[in-house]
Amino acid sequence: MVDTHKKPRAIVFAYPLQGHLIPAVHLAMxxxxxxxxxxFINTQSIDHQISKGKPHAAAGDDIFAEARESGLDIRYATVSDGFPVELDRFQNLVQFREVHLHHICRHVDELVGKIVRTAEPPVSCLVADTFHVWTPMIAKKYNLVNVSFCTQIALVFTLYYHLHLLKNNGHFASNCNRKDTIDYIPGVKAIEPTDLMSYLHDTNISTVLHQIIYKSFDEVKAADFILINTVHELESETISALHQKQPTFAIGPIFPSDFTKSIVATSLWSESDCTQWLNTKPTGSVLYVSFGSLAHVSQDDLMEIAHGLWLSGVSFVWVLRQDIVDSREAYSLPVGFEDSIKDRGLIVTWCTQIAVMSHPSVGGFLTHCGWNSVLEGIWCSLPLLCFPCFSDQIPNRKLVVNDWKIGINLCDEKSITMKEVADKINRLMSGKSADGLRSEVKKVKRTLENAIATDGSSEKNFNQFIKDLEVKIHKKRGLATLSQLP
Structure with missing residues (x-):
């Protein structure tokens, strides 16, 4: 346990996307x-979006105001990402990524320098999302312990970490990538190329996003510690192999102390309350449908999913962001769809996901397989119908469907049909298949519960990380003192 008379001070910097922000906030707490x-540092644009999503917050309060009232010592700061806060980042995605790759470091350097010069107690540690490319430079400049926080699974981390092996073996960055099983990544028994992150399937690998991936996973090799929002028992071989290279700790799942209600605002949009509608439905009868905060689906797929929901006869809550198809164009649903499902379907632009999934009437989850969503679905004992769209969602689906047996692939082919959607919704929600999935998901949930118990692996790992961090801080301070001697 930390000596409260010499409390360490850490800067925590989330990556400016909803899925990265949520676990970073809970790690800070x-x-x-x-x-x-x-x-805790947010970009000004993320802070602006959260403020718009919570218009009735008290003037002058930041997102950690309630946390401080509960006794947690969390300060808050924001930094410019180089764009006006009102600018839609997703309609200017390439430029936004360019700034994060090449220019935001200057703003971060200025802010961190100011905090380091004025903070009391002094700053000793920088905890930054793995996808920040500037972390080692900033940590070295201000003599801070460098902690990399990965909000994705260890499998994804280690695949990016070993990109050179994928490239050398022709499974990535070749004119015609190999299609055979990948069995040479340390800590990974075997994985099919089709289960790699979407960015490793791309033929154009010189994009700004690829440059961010290359640089961030080169820089992470300089980290003093790596924290991963996963559970050792679920990815033990992968974690152990990483730990042989650098101190790596599985500390997940990182949830708020009250799972159903966080005292820190992290939503980038205003949230609909679905409770009253859910209260009218029988236990376990409702399918929750959401593709997260960032993923896009094609208009054709959206139409097939809508028709499939109608054909299934199952009640559902469907989160449909306005930009679900495209950041510049509105989506469309089948003519008459909303009228035809008004007694058994609720469509909202955004909601408090945990509140919906933990409601007794919800019995299944059609998901894009974002890692936060997978963890939350497991915690709520929901079987998962998997429709990954891009990025880490694809290997997440592999774990859910192939390894843990707690979900079903929505589409086994490249395109989906309304009949397949309807059939698989019914398999997920009722019958022997549903019973088997629920039995398996309860086993995985127990693994999560055990991990974060007082004597669980994640709690032990977290405490060990703090002990090791204290040792590293003292060493850095000692070396800094010696360097100042005449």
């Missing part, structure tokens, strides 16, 4: 609960 003083 967990560190604060262990006696750390935290300065």
């Amino acid at each position: 967990k560190l604060a609960s262990k006696g750390f003083t935290i300065t």
